[in-house]
Amino acid sequence: MKIDVGMVMLGMVVSLLSAGAYAAYSGGSGTVGDPYQIGTVPDWVTLADESGDWDKQFILMNDLDFDGTDVKPIGTSSLPFTGFFNGDGHAMRNVLINVPALNSIGLFGCLGTGGEIRGLGVEAVSVTGDSFVGGLAGCIDGGTVTLCYATGAVVGDWFVGGLVGQNKSGTVTLCYATCSVAGNGDIGGLVGRIDSGTCTFCYAAGAVSGSEYVGGFAGYNYNGTVSSCYWDMGVSGQTTSNGGAGRTTAEMTYPYAAGTYEGWNFATVWAEDVDGNLNGGYPCLRDNVPSLPHPADMNRDFRVVMGEAIGYLTGWQQGGNPMAYAIRAAYLWQNGEQYAYDPGETPPICWVLAP
Incomplete structure (x- = not known):
C-alpha cells in the first residue's frame, strides 16, 4: 500500500491547528448557537490578542478576578469589536489597564457598528489612558451596550467617562x-462625550473632575439623546450635566424619591437596594444581584395557601436563624386554622397550630 507522507503530514497539521483554535478558549466555536466561552483570565488575554475573533460571539461563564493583572483593551478605533459579548450577569473584577499615552482605552477599546456588550459588570477597575477612555469601553462607534455597569477609577485627558468615553451614534441603555472619573475635557460620570448617540435608563454616581465640559452624567453632548437618566450631584461634585437629571444622594438611594427613576422597570430589570449592602442604596441590575441571607420579619401577618409554601418556609427559617430571604410571616391561615411560628420547636418544624 502506498502512503502519501506529505498528505498525512498536512492532515496532521490541519488537525493540530483546528484543535489549537478550539482550545484557545474554554469552549465554543464563536457562533450564535455556540459562542466562545470565556471562563478564565487566560481566555480573556487570548481574546485581547486574537483580533481575528473580534467579530465573533462570546459568553462569560463565571465571574473573573484579574487580581490587578494588566490587560490590553479589546478593539481599536481602526479595528473595533463588532461581535457580541454576553456577560450573562457575571462580573470582571480588579482589572488594570494602564496605557496613559494611548487612545480608545477600556476593557473594550472600541465597540463598532453591530457590536454589542450585554449583561457585563466591571468591578474595581483601574483604567488610565489618553483620550476616549471608559471603565467599560473607550468609545462606542455605532455599537450597543445594555445591562452593564462599572465601578472603580477612570483617568484620562479628553473624552473620559465612568462607563464609556465617547458614545458616537451608539446606544447605551439600562x-x-x-x-471616579478624572480628566481634562469632555468628562462625564457615565459618558464623556455623546455624538449623535443615545443613553436611556442609566445613572451615574461617582466623583467627577475636569477642566472643560464636565458633567455629572455627560460632559459634552452633540445631537445626542439622553432620557430617563440621572446623576448624583452630591457624590459627583457636579451640579450640571449635558444630559440627564441631577438628584441628591438621598433622592437617588433607597427609598428613592418620587420623580427619580421614573419609568424604570423595577419588576424585572432593576432591583431595589433596600438595606444598602449591595450597591450603597442605589438600584442594582437584577442579573447581578447575588442571593444573600436576609432576616425575616416575625412581627408581620401574612396569608398564604398551605402546600409547598409551608415546606419552603420551614426550610428557610430554622429555629431563630433565618437561612435565606423568606416571605415575611408570623401567622398562616388555611381553612380557618391559624398557624404560628414557634422558635421552640425542633428545626425544621417551626410552624404549629396556634392555640
Whole structure:
C-alpha cells in the first residue's frame, strides 16, 4: 500500500491547528448557537490578542478576578469589536489597564457598528489612558451596550467617562457607573462625550473632575439623546450635566424619591437596594444581584395557601436563624386554622397550630 507522507503530514497539521483554535478558549466555536466561552483570565488575554475573533460571539461563564493583572483593551478605533459579548450577569473584577499615552482605552477599546456588550459588570477597575477612555469601553462607534455597569477609577485627558468615553451614534441603555472619573475635557460620570448617540435608563454616581465640559452624567453632548437618566450631584461634585437629571444622594438611594427613576422597570430589570449592602442604596441590575441571607420579619401577618409554601418556609427559617430571604410571616391561615411560628420547636418544624 502506498502512503502519501506529505498528505498525512498536512492532515496532521490541519488537525493540530483546528484543535489549537478550539482550545484557545474554554469552549465554543464563536457562533450564535455556540459562542466562545470565556471562563478564565487566560481566555480573556487570548481574546485581547486574537483580533481575528473580534467579530465573533462570546459568553462569560463565571465571574473573573484579574487580581490587578494588566490587560490590553479589546478593539481599536481602526479595528473595533463588532461581535457580541454576553456577560450573562457575571462580573470582571480588579482589572488594570494602564496605557496613559494611548487612545480608545477600556476593557473594550472600541465597540463598532453591530457590536454589542450585554449583561457585563466591571468591578474595581483601574483604567488610565489618553483620550476616549471608559471603565467599560473607550468609545462606542455605532455599537450597543445594555445591562452593564462599572465601578472603580477612570483617568484620562479628553473624552473620559465612568462607563464609556465617547458614545458616537451608539446606544447605551439600562446601565450605571459609580467610577471616579478624572480628566481634562469632555468628562462625564457615565459618558464623556455623546455624538449623535443615545443613553436611556442609566445613572451615574461617582466623583467627577475636569477642566472643560464636565458633567455629572455627560460632559459634552452633540445631537445626542439622553432620557430617563440621572446623576448624583452630591457624590459627583457636579451640579450640571449635558444630559440627564441631577438628584441628591438621598433622592437617588433607597427609598428613592418620587420623580427619580421614573419609568424604570423595577419588576424585572432593576432591583431595589433596600438595606444598602449591595450597591450603597442605589438600584442594582437584577442579573447581578447575588442571593444573600436576609432576616425575616416575625412581627408581620401574612396569608398564604398551605402546600409547598409551608415546606419552603420551614426550610428557610430554622429555629431563630433565618437561612435565606423568606416571605415575611408570623401567622398562616388555611381553612380557618391559624398557624404560628414557634422558635421552640425542633428545626425544621417551626410552624404549629396556634392555640
